[in-house]
Amino acid sequence: MDFLLHPSFWPQQIVNGLLIGGVYVLVALGFSIVWGILNIVNLAHGAFIMLGAFITFFIWDATNLDPFLVLPIAAAILFVIGYATQAGIINFVVRAPLLVTLLLTFGIEIFVTNLALYKWKADIRSVSPSYAGQSIELGSTIIPITKLGALGLACAITGLLALFMTRTKIGASIRAMGMDLTAARLMGVNIPRTYALTFGLGAALAAAAGTLISATQPFDPSIGSSYTIRAFVICVLGGLGSIPAVLVGGLLFGLIETIGSVVLGAGYKDAITFLVLVLLLVFRPNGLMGKEYYR
Amino acid sequence: MMASPPTPTTTDTRRDAPPLLEVRGLNVAYGDVQVLWDVDLVIYPGETVALVGSNGAGKSTLLNALSGLMNPLSGSIRVNGADLTHQPSRRFVHAGICHVPQGRRLFVGMTVRENLMMGAFSRTDGAAAIRQDFAQVLALFPRVEERLNQLAGKLSGGEQQMVAIGRGLMARPHLLMIDELSLGLSPIMVDTIFDVIKTVQAQGRTMLIVEQDIQAALEQASRGYVLDTGHITHGGASADLLASDAIRTAYLGI
Numbered sequence: 001m002d003f004l005l006h007p008s009f010w011p012q013q014i015v016n017g018l019l020i021g022g023v024y025v026l027v028a029l030g031f032s033i034v035w036g037i038l039n040i041v042n043l044a045h046g047a048f049i050m051l052g053a054f055i056t057f058f059i060w061d062a063t064n065l066d067p068f069l070v071l072p073i074a075a076a077i078l079f080v081i082g083y084a085t086q087a088g089i090i091n092f093v094v095r096a097p098l099l100v101t102l103l104l105t106f107g108i109e110i111f112v113t114n115l116a117l118y119k120w121k122a123d124i125r126s127v128s129p130s131y132a133g134q135s136i137e138l139g140s141t142i143i144p145i146t147k148l149g150a151l152g153l154a155c156a157i158t159g160l161l162a163l164f165m166t167r168t169k170i171g172a173s174i175r176a177m178g179m180d181l182t183a184a185r186l187m188g189v190n191i192p193r194t195y196a197l198t199f200g201l202g203a204a205l206a207a208a209a210g211t212l213i214s215a216t217q218p219f220d221p222s223i224g225s226s227y228t229i230r231a232f233v234i235c236v237l238g239g240l241g242s243i244p245a246v247l248v249g250g251l252l253f254g255l256i257e258t259i260g261s262v263v264l265g266a267g268y269k270d271a272i273t274f275l276v277l278v279l280l281l282v283f284r285p286n287g288l289m290g291k292e293y294y295r
Numbered sequence: 296m297m298a299s300p301p302t303p304t305t306t307d308t309r310r311d312a313p314p315l316l317e318v319r320g321l322n323v324a325y326g327d328v329q330v331l332w333d334v335d336l337v338i339y340p341g342e343t344v345a346l347v348g349s350n351g352a353g354k355s356t357l358l359n360a361l362s363g364l365m366n367p368l369s370g371s372i373r374v375n376g377a378d379l380t381h382q383p384s385r386r387f388v389h390a391g392i393c394h395v396p397q398g399r400r401l402f403v404g405m406t407v408r409e410n411l412m413m414g415a416f417s418r419t420d421g422a423a424a425i426r427q428d429f430a431q432v433l434a435l436f437p438r439v440e441e442r443l444n445q446l447a448g449k450l451s452g453g454e455q456q457m458v459a460i461g462r463g464l465m466a467r468p469h470l471l472m473i474d475e476l477s478l479g480l481s482p483i484m485v486d487t488i489f490d491v492i493k494t495v496q497a498q499g500r501t502m503l504i505v506e507q508d509i510q511a512a513l514e515q516a517s518r519g520y521v522l523d524t525g526h527i528t529h530g531g532a533s534a535d536l537l538a539s540d541a542i543r544t545a546y547l548g549i
Binding site for chain 1: 362363364383384385388389393394396400401402403404405409412413414416417462466
């Protein structure tokens with residue numbers, strides 16, 4: 001364990017943790033909104049992330065467009081898919097017990113993942129723009145450019161989302177609906193449409209996360225569920241109910257996972273995820289900054 | 296049973312105008328349990344109408360039906376002549392019906408300012424008109440102005456009721472329906488709220504007020520309806536209702 005004492009070890013691990021944490025923020029953001037506002041634990045969220053990664057891959061492969069520029073296209077496509085899924089399927093059971101939506105989104109996850117496996121096979125793919133190998137060196141700390149870009153984009157999207165939710169009329173109606181459905185009705189909010197908008201927004205954010213994942217690490221059709229679990233843990237870690245909570249939860253989870261898997265060994269990566277979940281549920285079930293309502 | 300159409304009163308300045316709200320033969324049920332039976336109710340522009348009755352008489356259910364929160368079994372609801380029966384709530388909002396619900400139901404995680412602005416959510420008459428109403432609401436409730444940037448959930452019950460009424464006024468509704476106007480408020484706060492209702496009334500706003508304090512409600516309103524176990528049993532000018540022996544013994548205990 002001598003490497004733990006090496007002067008360059010901790011700065012590098014913290015940088016690595018924050019870089020992957022930025023992606024995790026985006027992984028969990030849509031999941032948190034759908035859970036906090038619609039009270040749907042969307043088990044298909046990871047499948048949407050996977051779709052986002054593949055859409056980015058195919059567009060990049062065909063046009064050589066920079067993957068970061070593909071992000072809005074992937075997000076728009078997934079927004080439409082998410083909107084249609086909510087409006088066409090989930091809206092029928094939206095006031096049913098949590099278990100029903102859990103089962104339904106689990107079914108969607110299985111369907112989408114296996115369709116992707118069937119169409120695209122289990123091959124591992126990656127998106128590597130021309131600058132993929134470049135990195136910035138700060139002393140002995142190495143910062144890969146694509147991962148830095150991903151972190152920057154994740155923060156920017158998080159900020160934009162926070163502005164959208166607090167400064168726009170649609171954002172306000174989404175939050176209002178999450179706080180009090182009846183009162184939102186009495187304000188004239190179109191509930192089925194706003195539900196679908198919210199779910200579409202969650203899927204679009206999943207696609208954005210998928211783009212960042214595709215540009216920073218290899219992926220295949222089965223990556224979805226591992227990201228759904230991470231999104232779940234991050235929401236529990238940060239606490240449900242606000243965008244800053246996801247930011248804190250995502251970055252913290254990136255640090256825990258990175259440092260934990262270096263110290264304990266990479267084989268324990270998933271074990272660390274669940275350990276965090278168990279510890280939180282025992283000691284701080286509302287998360288670090290949980291709120292009663294989505295703000 | 297009450298005779299309809301209701302008697303116009305001296306304060307009913309626009310009795311010649313067509314009714315703003317016209318409810319005919321309304322039957323409403325929660326599942327198998329019918330709560331409202333053949334309810335007829337008419338409200339003319341400019342008047343304040345009180346809806347009174349004991350607990351569980353169906354007052355809130357009627358308001359829920361009149362704002363599209365509940366779907367009636369049968370009967371009709373017309374607003375300014377347009378049939379809104381079986382329409383979702385947003386159509387009622389667009390038609391100018393605003394329901395300030397029981398328990399206030401503020402958006403507790405939003406600031407007072409955001410709550411008031413949500414009241415104007417369905418308006419299409421532009422930012423300038425909304426700003427003007429915002430200023431009017433704050434003039435009506437100076438205490439709300441001091442709390443604009445606080446979370447609505449942190450306010451006292453009376454302040455929450457002020458915000459709830461303010462949020463209702465922000466819709467600039469043709470008809471403002473307020474459920475349980477004074478429930479759970481301190482006597483001083485009740486006076487404040489009733490003063491505000493007087494001011495709003497003087498501004499020409501049409502109102503339907505549900506209130507436990509039957510005496511106060513009827514003194515405030517020009518007309519009233521009495522709801523008893525789902526039936527409208529009395530209706531007419533407030534003065535007549537207050538003078539009626541049946542109502543005095545049943546509800547006022549005198």
